Amino acid sequence: MNTTDKRERRAFLRDHRGELDSGCFAELKVCSDALLLEQPRQALEVAEVALQAASFASTPLAEAVARWARGNALVYLGRYEQALEDYSRACAIY
Incomplete structure (x- = not known):
């Protein structure tokens, strides 16, 4: 799978949505957070993958975690300003 292809990633996530539990999103946030200081663009990419995956998750908390990341x-x-928008939307879900 080419993870840079958004359509392919979306199909993969859709096909594996049963595996997208809260632990998965917690791990994605940990990964994103670990990249913040030295590689913030990559941290953003991980967080955006988490947000895309959250659209297939069975819990709304997945979106909150992804938006916070x-x-x-x-x-x-x-x-x-964009960060504040994500934090606000995450807080509304929490």
Whole structure:
């Protein structure tokens, strides 16, 4: 699978949605957070994969975790208003 192809990734996530539990999203957030200081763009990519995967998850908390991770990455990239939007949407879900 070419993970940079969004359509292919979406199909893969759809086909494996039964495996997308809360632990999966927690691990994606941990991975994204680990990249923040030295590789914030990659942290953002991981968070966006988590957000895409959250659309197939059975729990709304998956979206909240993914949005929080993306907000963190956006802060490190200096995109504060976008980060605030993600944090606000995550808080509304929590």
